[in-house]
Each structure stands twice: as structure tokens, then as C-alpha cells.
Amino acid sequence: MNRFEGKTVLVTGGNSGIGLAAAKAYAAEGARVVITGRDATSLAQAQAELGAASVAIGNDAASLPAARQLAKELTAKGLTLDAVFINAGVAKFAxxxxxxxxxxxxxxxxxxxxxxxxxxxxxxxxxQGASIVINGSINAHIGMPASSVYAASKAAVISLAKTLSAELLPRGIRVNVVSPGPIRTPLHSKLGMDEATAAQLQAQIPVGRFGTAEELASTILHLSASESAFIVGTEIIVDGGMSQL
Incomplete structure (x- = not known):
């Protein structure tokens, strides 16, 4: 399939984990992919994996001036966007x-x-007709201990997708959310999750395993493609059933 042939897609935080998996999936289906990230080394490595047609731009997702600068850099390159995956984020637990x-x-x-x-x-x-997908989290739904701040931040962007959908729909722009459960990414090691903790978490997943970034990427691409044109302001949960039981 080449659902994104001739289209340009932006993935924030596209230098590792879920973001990089999504960027690779977009590129495999013909998209010109723009990725952002803070770490110059991993950003350059990700761009090399994506190929010469990709664009990598250093960006701090917490900075308003950086947000505006990213738009200026894209404009300077003559790029407009057909899909955006807002993926850059932090997961802090206490x-x-x-x-x-x-x-x-x-x-x-x-x-x-x-x-x-x-x-x-x-x-x-x-x-016109662009798609925005925001990375949410099942933590907004399940009330997991030590996740109060993270869960609240993800609940906020889930709500944002609904209101932005109503506001941007006159331009045909759709906004949706993909909310992952436990996905096997480098983030686990950054959070200090050892194998015993991972096993306890896995025991709570009805399908009996962690998800993969590639599995999540398939849902992100579905929400970005024209085939999902009737999906607006919706959250799709990808968690192996963890939040449903």
C-alpha cells in the first residue's frame, strides 16, 4: 500500500520509540516524513534510517518559541502538511x-x-483535509497509582482533540487520539522499569504481552489516512484489553 504517496507528514518526537516506528511506517507507504526531537544524535540516526527524503529538525516540545520556529522552518523549506502525529511527550511518575x-x-x-x-x-x-493524531494514554482512564500528573496531562489532550475537531472541521481537518497501553519501547528503561516490574505489569494485560510500537503505528496510520475520513474527535485505545477489564 502507498496511502501516503506524495504527502508530507510530521512526527514530533520522531527520533525514537513510538514516534520513530510511526515515521518508518509513514515512509514505507510513500510519505515524505519530517521528524523532530531534542537529542541531536538520535535525531540524526533516525533520519539515516528513514532515508534521504526525510527531514530532521531539532525541537524542544515544551518551548513556545520552538513551536513557532518549527513552523517557520517548514515554511522556509516550502513544506505543507497532510498529517501530523503529535507524539513528543514526557512520562514522569510519582x-x-x-x-x-x-x-x-x-x-x-x-x-x-x-x-x-x-x-x-x-x-x-x-x-485541506489534513489529519492530526495526538498520542494519549490509557493512564487517563485507569487510575494507576503514582500517575496522577501524567494521567491528567493525557486526559487534557484527549479533551483537546474533541474541541479542536469541532473547530477545525470546516477546513476538513480531523483530530483524533491514539491511546496506548504498555508498549515495549526504550522509555521503559529510561523510567527504570526492571524485569520484575515489567512482569507485574504484563500480568495485567489480558492478551498476555506488551504491545509493539509497530502495532501502534498501524493505528496511527489508519487515523491519518483517507480511509478513516468518518472518524472525528475519537480516541482509539490500543492496550491489549488492559483498560477494558
Whole structure:
């Protein structure tokens, strides 16, 4: 399939994990892919994996000036966008009693404020009928201990998708959310998740395993493609049944 032949797609946080898997999936179906990320080394490596047609731009997802600068750089390159995957985010966990203002601000600056104003900055570059997919999380639904701030930030972007859908629909722009459950990515090691903790978490997943970034990418592409034109302001949960039981 070449559902994205001749189209340009932006993936924020496309230098690793779910973002890189989505970027590769878009590229495999013909898209010109633009990825962003903060780490220059992983960004360059990801671009090399995606091929010469890809574009990699350093960007801090928590910075409003960076959001506007990204739009300026895309404009300077003569690029307009047919799909955007708002994926850049942080996952910080702490018991409620231990949460401080710094953890709150970092989580909301990246996951909510960054996403909100990045979409706003990109509006002039979105083609008629473009699709925006926001990366949510099942943590917005399941009430997992130590996730209060992270879960609240993801609940905010799920709500944002609904209101933006109503506001942008006159331009044919759809906004949807994909909410993953436990997905096997490098984020687990960054969070310090050992094998015993991973096994406990896996035991809570009805299908008996973690998901893969490639499985999630297939849903992201479905929401980005014209085949899902009747899906608007919706959240698709990809969690092996974890939030349903």
C-alpha cells in the first residue's frame, strides 16, 4: 500500500520509540516524513534510517518559541502538511504526596501546552483535509497509582482533540487520539522499569504481552489516512484489553 504517496507528514518526537516506528511506517507507504526531537544524535540516526527524503529538525516540545520556529522552518523549506502525529511527550511518575511543582510543570509544559501551541503554530501549513493524531494514554482512564500528573496531562489532550475537531472541521481537518497501553519501547528503561516490574505489569494485560510500537503505528496510520475520513474527535485505545477489564 502507498496511502501516503506524495504527502508530507510530521512526527514530533520522531527520533525514537513510538514516534520513530510511526515515521518508518509513514515512509514505507510513500510519505515524505519530517521528524523532530531534542537529542541531536538520535535525531540524526533516525533520519539515516528513514532515508534521504526525510527531514530532521531539532525541537524542544515544551518551548513556545520552538513551536513557532518549527513552523517557520517548514515554511522556509516550502513544506505543507497532510498529517501530523503529535507524539513528543514526557512520562514522569510519582506518588501523589511526592509530586512537586517542577514535575507538574514539566509534564504539562510538554504534554499539554507544547502540544496545544505546536498545533496552533502549524495551522497555516495544514492542507485541506489534513489529519492530526495526538498520542494519549490509557493512564487517563485507569487510575494507576503514582500517575496522577501524567494521567491528567493525557486526559487534557484527549479533551483537546474533541474541541479542536469541532473547530477545525470546516477546513476538513480531523483530530483524533491514539491511546496506548504498555508498549515495549526504550522509555521503559529510561523510567527504570526492571524485569520484575515489567512482569507485574504484563500480568495485567489480558492478551498476555506488551504491545509493539509497530502495532501502534498501524493505528496511527489508519487515523491519518483517507480511509478513516468518518472518524472525528475519537480516541482509539490500543492496550491489549488492559483498560477494558
Amino acid at each position: 506518588a501523589f504526596a511526592d509530586v512537586d511543582e517542577s514535575l507538574w510543570d514539566q509534564s504539562f509544559d510538554v504534554n499539554v501546552k507544547g502540544a496545544y501551541f505546536q498545533i496552533q503554530a502549524l495551522l497555516p501549513l495544514l492542507n
